[in-house]
Amino acid sequence: MPHLKVAYNLARYLSGNDDDAADLVQDSCLKAFKFYDGFRGNNGRAWLLTIVRNTFYSDLRQKKNKGVECEFNEDLHNVEISGTTPETLVINAENIKLVRDMLEKLPVEFREVVILREMEGFSYKEVADIVNVPIGTVMSRLARGRKALLKALINKNFDRD
Amino acid sequence: MDCNQTKILIDAFADNELDIANSIEVERHIADCKDCSSVYRNYLALHSVLRDESVYYTPPAELIKKVTASITSSEKKQVIMKSRIFSWQSAAALFAFSAIVLIFIVLFRTPATTETQLTEQIVDNHMRSLMPNHLIDVQSTDQHTVKPWFNGKLDFSPPVTDLSAQGFILVGGRLDYINGQPVAAIVYQRKAHYINLFFWFSDNKEDINKKVAVTRGYNVIHWTKGNKNYWAVSDINLTELDEFISRIQETQ
Numbered sequence: 001m002p003h004l005k006v007a008y009n010l011a012r013y014l015s016g017n018d019d020d021a022a023d024l025v026q027d028s029c030l031k032a033f034k035f036y037d038g039f040r041g042n043n044g045r046a047w048l049l050t051i052v053r054n055t056f057y058s059d060l061r062q063k064k065n066k067g068v069e070c071e072f073n074e075d076l077h078n079v080e081i082s083g084t085t086p087e088t089l090v091i092n093a094e095n096i097k098l099v100r101d102m103l104e105k106l107p108v109e110f111r112e113v114v115i116l117r118e119m120e121g122f123s124y125k126e127v128a129d130i131v132n133v134p135i136g137t138v139m140s141r142l143a144r145g146r147k148a149l150l151k152a153l154i155n156k157n158f159d160r161d
Numbered sequence: 162m163d164c165n166q167t168k169i170l171i172d173a174f175a176d177n178e179l180d181i182a183n184s185i186e187v188e189r190h191i192a193d194c195k196d197c198s199s200v201y202r203n204y205l206a207l208h209s210v211l212r213d214e215s216v217y218y219t220p221p222a223e224l225i226k227k228v229t230a231s232i233t234s235s236e237k238k239q240v241i242m243k244s245r246i247f248s249w250q251s252a253a254a255l256f257a258f259s260a261i262v263l264i265f266i267v268l269f270r271t272p273a274t275t276e277t278q279l280t281e282q283i284v285d286n287h288m289r290s291l292m293p294n295h296l297i298d299v300q301s302t303d304q305h306t307v308k309p310w311f312n313g314k315l316d317f318s319p320p321v322t323d324l325s326a327q328g329f330i331l332v333g334g335r336l337d338y339i340n341g342q343p344v345a346a347i348v349y350q351r352k353a354h355y356i357n358l359f360f361w362f363s364d365n366k367e368d369i370n371k372k373v374a375v376t377r378g379y380n381v382i383h384w385t386k387g388n389k390n391y392w393a394v395s396d397i398n399l400t401e402l403d404e405f406i407s408r409i410q411e412t413q
Contacts, residue, residue: 004228008220022224029228033235088199089206099216117176118211124178143172150203153210 003048004029006120010049013115014056016104024059028052046122050130053112088154095153102152110145113138162186167197175204276372279340279392283383284376286337287357287394290346296355297333297348307334311345319345319360322412329356329405339392349405356395356405362388371406373399382406386413 007028012021028051089095103111109131116127117138127142128135167190173179174187191198210216290296299310308321314336323331328351335346337359344361365385374381380402383392391409395402 004220004225008224009218012218018221021218022221022227025220025224026228026231030231030235033232089203089210091206091210096210096213096215099210099213103211103216114211118208119217124173124176139172142176146172146204146207150207153207154203 003045006045007048007052009119010052010112010115011056013103013111014053014108024052024056028055031055043126045120046126046130049116049120053130089150098153099149102149105152106145106148110141110148113141114145114149117142162190164190164194164197167191167194168200171197171200171204175201175208280374280376280381280383282339283357283359283381283392283394284379286339286346286359287379290335290337290348290357291355296335298335300333302331304331307331307347310334311336315343315345317345317362319347320409320413321347322409324349324405324408327404327408329408351395351397351401351405354395354397356393356397356402358409359390359392359394361390363390364388365390371403375399384410389413 004025008021008025011024011028012018015021015024028048032048032051103114106114112131113127116122116130117124122130124135124138128138131138133141167187170179170183170187174184179187191201299307301307301310302323302325304321304323308318311319311334319334321331321334325331329349330351332348332350332355335348337344337346339359339361342361342363344359347358347360349356349358365388367385368387369383369385371382371384374383379394379396380399381392381394382399382402383390384406385391391406393402393406393409395405397405
């Protein structure tokens with residue numbers, strides 16, 4: 001099964017834990033296999049990730065209907081775009097370890113565009129197609145997601161200093 | 162380009178999604194502006210952090226096995242489904258095949274049908290010619306007047322014979338239209354009866370000596386010789402029509 005690794009990475013970041021990610025990947029791969037005959041594009045990776053994402057959100061909606069509470073981090077939703085004087089991010093083993101945590105704490109709509117763009121290297125157009133929003137929205141989410149990540153990482157660095 | 166403009170475009174610039182003109186502007190500004198170049202370097206740093214292998218989640222081996230297994234089992238199911246679909250396809254193919262066979266049968270019968278249709282047309286044209294002022298375009302008992310009249314009206318010269326000695330008086334000629342082509346109609350009279358002799362050229366596979374048909378009370382006899390088609394139609398009795406045809410054939 002090609003793209004299983006890619007599907008798992010996104011699923012793991014979306015769902016936030018190993019078990020849900022495994023279920024999500026399994027569901028998505030079966031769906032992808034079932035509907036493969038109907039797939040007319042040439043980007044199988046983008047297509048599979050679209051399925052992973054859609055499956056995640058439809059599961060989330062069902063859970064919400066059952067009354068499962070969904071976290072909403074007010075602070076992260078109000079990320080300030082125009083930052084103060086930027087500090088320089090220094091990469092070291094420490095902050096690489098932190099990146100997973102930071103990324104997972106990012107609101108999901110920022111998280112997914114950062115993963116698709118930074119980790120998978122999709123173009124703005126491809127990300128827009130997968131997430132099903134206009135390119136402008138992709139750009140603003142990406143900018144805010146990056147600023148939030150940078151802020152968090154730089155602050156952590158300073159905390160440790 | 163100032164810092165505010167650069168801040169708007171810097172994401173797209175870092176992502177290589179900016180057009181060339183703006184890219185050059187942003188690049189120029191970054192080279193001069195310390196703040197913006199710092200932002201840019203942070204983006205590059207973030208990018209390399211996010212691309213680090215340790216940030217990427219890899220699926221457990223167990224999951225890969227599980228997914229592969231579940232797909233294989235559903236693949237088997239699909240194969241069974243497909244074989245069922247195949248039986249539907251073969252039923253459809255059988256239907257299509259029988260339809261084609263049916264078409265071929267119809268086509269095979271076509272010559273006979275066209276001949277019947279042609280007989281009908283001949284009789285129709287004969288009846289129409291008997292309506293007032295429809296019988297003849299050129300009125301003459303002289304074959305040397307009737308025959309040249311067709312010149313320039315048809316791409317062939319029809320045989321026109323004077324048979325008045327045998328009791329078939331040449332009345333004249335007419336242009337007619339049969340089977341999608343202009344034909345010559347030569348009109349003879351036997352007592353009060355008219356005979357239409359239709360003539361045209363076409364590719365015939367073999368000569369037909371004499372073929373008799375009776376339609377709506379009219380006698381129709383046709384024969385072919387080489388690529389010449391002769392159709393005689395009249396309400397005179399068959400013996401007389403046959404005699405007429407024998408006289409015509411003698412002269413050809």
